[in-house]
Amino acid sequence: MDEKMSSDGENKKSSFAIDERGLSRRAYLAVAGSAVAVAIFVAVYYLSPPRTSPTPTPSPTPSPTPTPKPTPTQAPTQAPTPTPTPSPTPTPPETGKSLVSIVRGKPDADIETMVRKAVDAIGGIGQIVSEGKMVVVKPAVLTSDPNCAPDSRVVAAVAKLAKEAGGKVIVAESSGGGDTGYCLSKVGITSAAEQVEAEVRVLPSEEEILLEVPNGEKLQSVKTYPTISKCDVLISVPRLKRHSSATVTISLKNMMGTIPQSEMGRFHRTDLSQCIADLNTVIKPDMTVVDATDAMARTGPTGGEMIKMNTIMASRDLVAVDTVAAKKLQELEQQMGIPSFDATKVKHINAAAALKVGTNDLNKIVIIEENIS
Numbered sequence: 459m460d461e462k463m464s465s466d467g468e469n470k471k472s473s474f475a476i477d478e479r480g481l482s483r484r485a486y487l488a489v490a491g492s493a494v495a496v497a498i499f500v501a502v503y504y505l506s507p508p509r510t511s512p513t514p515t516p517s518p519t520p521s522p523t524p525t526p527k528p529t530p531t532q533a534p535t536q537a538p539t540p541t542p543t544p545s546p547t548p549t550p551p552e553t554g555k556s557l558v559s560i561v562r563g564k565p566d567a568d569i570e571t572m573v574r575k576a577v578d579a580i581g582g583i584g585q586i587v588s589e590g591k592m593v594v595v596k597p598a599v600l601t602s603d604p605n606c607a608p609d610s611r612v613v614a615a616v617a618k619l620a621k622e623a624g625g626k627v628i629v630a631e632s633s634g635g636g637d638t639g640y641c642l643s644k645v646g647i648t649s650a651a652e653q654v655e656a657e658v659r660v661l662p663s664e665e666e667i668l669l670e671v672p673n674g675e676k677l678q679s680v681k682t683y684p685t686i687s688k689c690d691v692l693i694s695v696p697r698l699k700r701h702s703s704a705t706v707t708i709s710l711k712n713m714m715g716t717i718p719q720s721e722m723g724r725f726h727r728t729d730l731s732q733c734i735a736d737l738n739t740v741i742k743p744d745m746t747v748v749d750a751t752d753a754m755a756r757t758g759p760t761g762g763e764m765i766k767m768n769t770i771m772a773s774r775d776l777v778a779v780d781t782v783a784a785k786k787l788q789e790l791e792q793q794m795g796i797p798s799f800d801a802t803k804v805k806h807i808n809a810a811a812a813l814k815v816g817t818n819d820l821n822k823i824v825i826i827e828e829n830i831s
Contacts, residue, residue: 577772771786
């Protein structure tokens with residue numbers, strides 16, 4: 459019985475040992491399997507090429523749209539609107555051409571308005587006059603006869619324009635047919651200039667100075683006055699007239715009123731036409747305003763027939779304006795049945811053109827005409 463019990467005990471032990479070994483083996487295999495799995499996972503993880511985890515593409519942050527620079531707004535088929543100018547400034551269709559304006563009015567037309575329109579048509583007084591400039595307005599006053607001088611209202615209108623542009627304005631003259639101060643006063647220019655606050659200077663009261671004429675044909679030098687030589691701007695204001703010696707007297711011949719009477723005599727004794735042209739190479743107006751409200755026809759510079767034209771002309775080119783004005787005077791005389799002249803053969807105009815003071819070629823002149831009521 460003890461043996462049986464012992465045998466049973468041994469069997470139980472043996473059975474327990476088997477179960478224990480079996481259990482240990484299963485546990486071992488489970489643990490070993492897990493270890494192998496981990497090892498395989500680790501091996502695969504580290505030995506496999508790295509994968510870029512698909513990081514979600516961030517939604518693109520909209521970059522700030524640059525503010526476009528403002529561009530001029532233009533109509534699709536239109537050019538930009540030009541900046542308006544205070545006064546019309548006609549431009550010649552071709553470069554290199556000279557402008558001459560002709561403004562006609564009725565007998566009762568306002569003289570100042572006509573002068574303004576004539577000057578505005580060639581670009582305006584602001585082309586030559588600015589703040590502080592010394593401006594000499596040079597009327598052609600031969601004698602104390604008002605018919606021998608420009609209308610005082612024309613002179614005053616030109617002076618007023620120059621003052622409005624900021625110029626220091628002086629009305630100056632050296633008369634060839636009498637005392638200058640007396641002549642200026644008698645024809646009404648002194649009072650008219652003073653009314654627009656322009657200074658009046660009698661040139662012969664100044665000390666004469668000598669001016670070289672490097673490009674002259676007959677003149678090597680000429681005497682003039684400090685007011686003329688020192689001015690910044692010179693504006694010629696003649697009346698349109700015939701002349702017994704020079705055929706016509708307009709802007710070019712008006713410059714003889716910038717020299718002493720002794721020099722005027724020398725011009726007549728030497729070669730009047732060529733001396734006029736020579737003079738204008740060194741004393742050259744920046745602008746001319748011609749008074750043709752009443753023109754002197756048939757003869758001149760005194761005693762001619764006064765014919766109403768109601769016209770003002772203006773130009774920056776004194777040869778061009780003399781050429782056009784002479785042609786208009788010739789046409790006027792022909793219309794009136796007055797023995798006339800050939801405007802293309804005025805010697806001092808052609809001589810000045812030859813010296814390149816300006817142009818007498820009508821193909822190089824643009825004429826701007828306007829009629830006002």
